[in-house]
Amino acid sequence: MDYLLIRMTSSFFAGVLLSHSGSLIQLGTRNILASPSTLGFDGLSILWLLIFHSASLYFNFNFPVEWTFLISAPLFIGLGIFFPRFLKGHLKFEKIILLGLTFNLLVGAIFSLWQFLFMAFNLPFPVELWFGHFRFSSASSLMVILATELAVIFGLKHHFKDLRMYSIGPAMTLNWGIDEKRLFRFIFVTVAITTLVVVNLYGAFSFLGLIFPILARKMWFKNSDLQGELYRGALFNGICLMLIDCLCYFFPIYGAEIPVGLLVTGIGAVSLICILWSGYKAS
Amino acid sequence: MIFMKLLQVQDPHFLPHCGCDLQLTLNRGEALILVGENGIGKSTLMKVLYSSLKPEERVVVEQRTSEYFFDRKLETLKNFFLSGNLPHFDEQAFDELWRAFGLEAREDRQISQLSGGESQALKLTLALCKETSFYLLDEPSQFLDDHRRKILAVYLLKLLEKQKSILIIEHNRHWIPRGWRVQDLVLRNDTLTLGDRWTIS
Numbered sequence: 329m330d331y332l333l334i335r336m337t338s339s340f341f342a343g344v345l346l347s348h349s350g351s352l353i354q355l356g357t358r359n360i361l362a363s364p365s366t367l368g369f370d371g372l373s374i375l376w377l378l379i380f381h382s383a384s385l386y387f388n389f390n391f392p393v394e395w396t397f398l399i400s401a402p403l404f405i406g407l408g409i410f411f412p413r414f415l416k417g418h419l420k421f422e423k424i425i426l427l428g429l430t431f432n433l434l435v436g437a438i439f440s441l442w443q444f445l446f447m448a449f450n451l452p453f454p455v456e457l458w459f460g461h462f463r464f465s466s467a468s469s470l471m472v473i474l475a476t477e478l479a480v481i482f483g484l485k486h487h488f489k490d491l492r493m494y495s496i497g498p499a500m501t502l503n504w505g506i507d508e509k510r511l512f513r514f515i516f517v518t519v520a521i522t523t524l525v526v527v528n529l530y531g532a533f534s535f536l537g538l539i540f541p542i543l544a545r546k547m548w549f550k551n552s553d554l555q556g557e558l559y560r561g562a563l564f565n566g567i568c569l570m571l572i573d574c575l576c577y578f579f580p581i582y583g584a585e586i587p588v589g590l591l592v593t594g595i596g597a598v599s600l601i602c603i604l605w606s607g608y609k610a611s
Numbered sequence: 612m613i614f615m616k617l618l619q620v621q622d623p624h625f626l627p628h629c630g631c632d633l634q635l636t637l638n639r640g641e642a643l644i645l646v647g648e649n650g651i652g653k654s655t656l657m658k659v660l661y662s663s664l665k666p667e668e669r670v671v672v673e674q675r676t677s678e679y680f681f682d683r684k685l686e687t688l689k690n691f692f693l694s695g696n697l698p699h700f701d702e703q704a705f706d707e708l709w710r711a712f713g714l715e716a717r718e719d720r721q722i723s724q725l726s727g728g729e730s731q732a733l734k735l736t737l738a739l740c741k742e743t744s745f746y747l748l749d750e751p752s753q754f755l756d757d758h759r760r761k762i763l764a765v766y767l768l769k770l771l772e773k774q775k776s777i778l779i780i781e782h783n784r785h786w787i788p789r790g791w792r793v794q795d796l797v798l799r800n801d802t803l804t805l806g807d808r809w810t811i812s
Contacts, residue, residue: 492691496737499673503738504697505666553687 331465335577336570338465339588341473342526342533343569347544347562348480349522350537355495356412356515359421360603363538364523365596368428370534371435372407373527374457376400378442381454394472397528404524408517412509432534460531460589462573469529476525480518484558487514492554533569533589535596540565542603620659623802626652631803635660635794637745642767642777644787644811647796652803653780656796657749660778667699669745672738674753685725685733686718692740704766705740711762712736727754735763739770746770746777752786760786787811 346364353362364370380396383389391399415424439458446453456464484491490511493500501508526533544561573588580586625631629652637643647653654674661671692705709715712732717725725733731754739746746767752760764786767777781787788811795806 489695493695496688496691497734498675499671499734499738502661502666502671502673503741553683553691 332577334467334470335462335465336574338470338473338530339462339573340566340570341470341477342460342462342530343536343540343566344562345473345477345480345522345526346533346536346569347540347565348484348558349519350539350541351544351557351561352491352515353519353537354541355491356512356519357415357421358498359425360542361425361538361600362421363535363541364519365432365532365534365537366425366428366600368431369407369520369523370527370532370537371428371432373404373524374439374532375435376403376524377454377457377528378439382442385451392468393529394468397472397525400524400528401521404520405517408520409513411516411520412512456531456587456589457527458532458589459587459593460526460533461576461585461587462530463585465530473525473529476522480522483514483518487511488555488558491558495554531587531589532593533596534593535600536565536569536592539596539599540568542599543568620656625803626655629798629801629803631656633796633803633805635805637776637778639776640771640774642771642779642791644784644791644793645778645780645796646782646784646793647806648798651796651798653796654749656803657747657778657780661747664745668743669747670738670741670743672735672748672751674749682721682723684719684721685714688722688733688737689714689718692737697741699742701740701742704742705736708732708736708739708762708766711766712759728756728759731755732759739766744775746775748777748779750781751779752781752783757786764788784811 350363353364353367354360356362357367377396377400380400384391415421419427436458443453443455490506493504493506494508494511500506501511523537541557541561544557544565547561547564569588569592572591576586576588576591620631620633622632623630631652635643645653645656657671657673661669689709692700693702712729712735714729714733714736717729722730722733731751735751751763755763768788770777779787784793787793791811792808793811794808796803797806798804
């Protein structure tokens with residue numbers, strides 16, 4: 329297949345996955361500030377992949393990224409199953425977000441230190457983990473992301489009624505016999521796995537999981553209920569990320585392509601500030 | 612006929628500041644109002660009660676204020692309930708409450724645009740449209756005006772006629788129909804226990 333076609337399809341599906349994981353995590357936590365970035369899923373994926381990369385170098389393994397995903401998946405499924413317990417504790421949600429952001433900062437510091445050491449010893453370092461891009465998209469990585477997306481869509485179809493009921497209110501869970509544990513397991517395992525897939529294959533796109541669902545909600549949700557956000561909204565967000573990636577590809581600066589992750593992290597961070605500011609003004 | 616012994620709690624660590632030692636029974640077709648001072652554990656007791664019942668045999672209306680995360684039109688919500696094929700859904704009851712509480716006239720509004728009373732009326736409608744045996748309501752009349760309180764009372768009386776059992780925690784007793792049993796809950800020796808019992812006259 330043509331490189332550009334693979335790259336565009338990959339960026340589209342990465343956008344769709346990020347939109348799904350953002351919508352699900354915000355629905356599960358009932359908080360618009362929740363996202364894979366603000367709750368530390370991004371940071372954990374980066375840290376894990378960094379450890380994995382270093383171990384591969386040390387033991388002289390050479391796994392392709394698709395195999396890295398398969399090896400790491402059980403760990404992240406475990407994380408998804410465990411995470412709801414953490415939310416049920418006595419910590420206020422704002423504190424959990426602060427914890428997630430602090431963890432991301434810590435991972436950032438570890439990442440820089442690690443990069444410094446690797447450069448000092450002249451070892452290859454996966455710089456693209458922190459700011460993702462689609463330069464190295466391949467047919468096999470596209471297959472992985474496509475398979476993940478199909479699994480997510482299947483899960484969404486299967487749990488849709490419960491998700492919609494849960495979106496009305498927690499009382500609905502009590503009254504209409506929704507298995508909250510099962511629903512939470514689906515939500516957080518999906519979030520953990522989709523984050524791992526995207527970070528592993530293309531690197532991190534921080535804050536996209538936060539801003540995409542809000543965009544989708546604003547544009548579609550009022551008219552079409554939850555399916556508007558989960559399907560049409562995700563489609564729109566996928567197209568958005570694909571277009572931003574096309575911009576980076578077709579308009580390099582002095583021959584160098586800006587990592588799309590860098591661009592969208594900037595946009596996402598500004599958006600987060602705007603959301604917090606508007607919340608502060610409203611209060 | 613005794614329908615069910617609802618609860619027998621003997622827990623010295625019921626709340627950080629008190630234990631609990633009480634036994635409540637609720638007959639079929641009977642309403643019981645629990646009253647008591649703020650902070651003695653009435654809402655916690657309600658939670659213990661509903662967790663002791665199977666999901667299909669009870670409906671709960673909690674005291675939470677921020678119930679809805681996603682904003683949506685009332686019309687969308689109504690369509691979801693009517694077409695959702697929900698187990699134990701009583702369409703007639705839903706229609707009756709929806710109209711009586713005046714939600715029909717608000718169908719084109721978003722949930723976020725409802726007043727406190729309308730929002731509470733919506734919460735009650737979405738809960739009471741479930742056909743079940745036990746209705747556990749924690750301060751159901753909060754934010755409701757007199758007219759809507761009357762609607763609630765009339766609907767609850769209809770439930771009693773259908774031999775349903777109702778347990779209510781309430782501070783405001785003005786809207787409660789005559790003849791309903793009231794059970795006072797008191798703290799005695801740092802233990803939540805039963806106090807006086809009387810009937811609304």
